[in-house]
Structures are given as C-alpha cells and as structure tokens.
Amino acid sequence: MSDISPGTVAWFEIGTTDVEDVTRFYGGLFEWRFEPRSPEYTEIVAPGGTRPIGGIFTPGDELSLSILTPDVSGDLEKIRLAGATVVKPASAPEGEGIVYARLRDPLGNPFTLYSDERQQPLEIVEGALDGFEIGTxxxxxxxxxxxxxxxxxxxxxxxxxxxxxxxxxxNVISRDHRRIGRLVDRGLYGKDYAMPLFRVADEQSSVEKARSLGATIYSDPDDSGTRLLDPQGNRFGLTTGR
Structure with missing residues (x-):
C-alpha cells in the first residue's frame, strides 16, 4: 500500500495522557523514533524510514486510523449524514499545512479525516504502517x-x-482495485474495532518482544492474524506483508 490516494488510510494516531509510556512501549517494540512538533503532538518515524508514519497526541485515550482526503471541511457533512459522529470539527494548526477532523463511525470506532500538504507515498519498512483491520x-x-x-x-x-x-x-478491503486492508465479521457478541497493522520481519519474535514490554495477545487460538493490546489497551496487529 505504498501508493496513496484520497480514501486511503495513510496515517495513524495514538491519543494518550502518558506519552512516555507510549514511546517506551513502541520504541522498544518497533524501534520507532519520536520527533516532537509541539507540546501536544509528537510524530513517529519507523527505523529505516525518512518521514513520519503517524503521531502521538495528548490528551487522548485511544488509537485511531487516519484517512486521507483533499477536502476535510467539504467531506464532513457527507460523512456525518452517512452515520458518523463528529467529535472534533475541522481544524488547521497554523503554519503546518494540515487540516483534520476527528470522528466516530456508526459503530463507534474513532477515525481521523485529514489532508496534509507534505503527504508522500508511504514507505513500507519494518515498523511502518502496512494496512489495517476493521472488526465489526x-x-x-x-x-x-x-x-x-x-x-x-x-x-x-x-x-x-x-x-x-x-x-x-x-473480507479484503480495496480501493481503486488495490488492496488496502481487511474486515472481520466478529459476530453478534463480538467487539467492534479498527486497528493498524505494522510490518515486521518475524511475527513470532515480535509477539514475544511485545509481551515482554507489557502487551497481551487477544487473537483466538485458531484465528488468522496476530492481534495484540498495548499496555494502554489499544489494539494493533502485525503483518509480514505476505
């Protein structure tokens, strides 16, 4: 999913009240680098990458996917009428070339709608965003x-x-005939979620490292995919890209 276009999940954000705990866990697991942009926002760069792949903001308490659009303000009403709840209206931090709004889909999953003048094709390196999964x-x-x-x-x-x-x-999720993610039917008594998938070279060793840093596994034993909870309770998955 290195090529991006409007409608693509091209960023993710971790909301937290404890930035140090987030950087400790994910820095230890994926060797991410952290570049503060303001007292409230820190950008994430994967090892081997040359540009940010996501961000950490405070205060907040959940992880969310970010969907690219050329017109945040123009799309908000359409998305609201489709069933979303607007949590934070369109905002444009001064001098950053970014416009964003935070929402929840009809089943309560948080997501961010955003545009970014700096946006470039994604770099698929170890530790980088490499797709997403929605459980419904x-x-x-x-x-x-x-x-x-x-x-x-x-x-x-x-x-x-x-x-x-x-x-x-x-289900395979595609846009413009290109695979971008996956959807899982969790059944009537399951859990709704939307989570990022991060590229790793060795899934099992990454799981063990995540456990040693405080993560828990919540995949069913015979289910496909490795799904974890970080120490703050955020869901994320691992993929080798195969």
Missing amino acids: TVVDTTKGFYFECFGWTFDLDLNAPESPSPASCY
Missing part, C-alpha cells in the same frame, strides 16, 4: 458506511481459514 458486529452497516464515504469495496477472502472462522467472516 454489523457487517452491512460497516460496509455501507465506508463504501459511501470513501469508495471502499469488500470481497470475500478465500484464503481465510475454514475453521473455526469460515472464509465468509473475512
């Missing part, structure tokens, strides 16, 4: 919302495990 308890609502707002399409993932999670539970 109401599949039709989730599909309808993201298709209407961002043009995402959903196709059954025929490579998903047949048992105990049938292939019908998994």
Whole structure:
C-alpha cells in the first residue's frame, strides 16, 4: 500500500495522557523514533524510514486510523449524514499545512479525516504502517458506511481459514482495485474495532518482544492474524506483508 490516494488510510494516531509510556512501549517494540512538533503532538518515524508514519497526541485515550482526503471541511457533512459522529470539527494548526477532523463511525470506532500538504507515498519498512483491520458486529452497516464515504469495496477472502472462522467472516478491503486492508465479521457478541497493522520481519519474535514490554495477545487460538493490546489497551496487529 505504498501508493496513496484520497480514501486511503495513510496515517495513524495514538491519543494518550502518558506519552512516555507510549514511546517506551513502541520504541522498544518497533524501534520507532519520536520527533516532537509541539507540546501536544509528537510524530513517529519507523527505523529505516525518512518521514513520519503517524503521531502521538495528548490528551487522548485511544488509537485511531487516519484517512486521507483533499477536502476535510467539504467531506464532513457527507460523512456525518452517512452515520458518523463528529467529535472534533475541522481544524488547521497554523503554519503546518494540515487540516483534520476527528470522528466516530456508526459503530463507534474513532477515525481521523485529514489532508496534509507534505503527504508522500508511504514507505513500507519494518515498523511502518502496512494496512489495517476493521472488526465489526454489523457487517452491512460497516460496509455501507465506508463504501459511501470513501469508495471502499469488500470481497470475500478465500484464503481465510475454514475453521473455526469460515472464509465468509473475512473480507479484503480495496480501493481503486488495490488492496488496502481487511474486515472481520466478529459476530453478534463480538467487539467492534479498527486497528493498524505494522510490518515486521518475524511475527513470532515480535509477539514475544511485545509481551515482554507489557502487551497481551487477544487473537483466538485458531484465528488468522496476530492481534495484540498495548499496555494502554489499544489494539494493533502485525503483518509480514505476505
């Protein structure tokens, strides 16, 4: 997903009241570098990368995906009418070339709508953002919302495990015929979430390192994908890109 266009998840943000705890965990796990832009915002650079891949802001208490658009203010009303809740209206920090708004989708998942004059193609290196996963308890609502707002399409993932999670539970998310993420049907009593996937070379060793730093595993034993909770309770996943 190195090429980006409007409607692409091209950034992520971690809201926290304890920046030091976030940098300790993710710096230890992915060897991220941290570059403060203001007292309230720190940008994240993956090892081997040349530009930021996400940010940490304070105060806050959750991790969210950020979706690129050329016109944040112009898109807000359409997205609100599609079922989103606007948490923070469009804002443009002075002199930064960024416009953003924070929202929640119809099932309560936080996301940020943003434009950035500096935006360049993503660098897919170890520790970088490499896709995302949405878990939903109401599949039709989730599909309808993201298709209407961002043009995402959903196709059954025929490579998903047949048992105990049938292939019908998994969908490849695409935009402009390019795979950008995945959707998982969590069932009526499951949990709704939207989480980033980070590129690693060795999934198992990364899981063990994450555990040693305070993460917990919450994947089902026979489920596909490695899903974790960081020490603050934020969900994230690992991918080798295969």
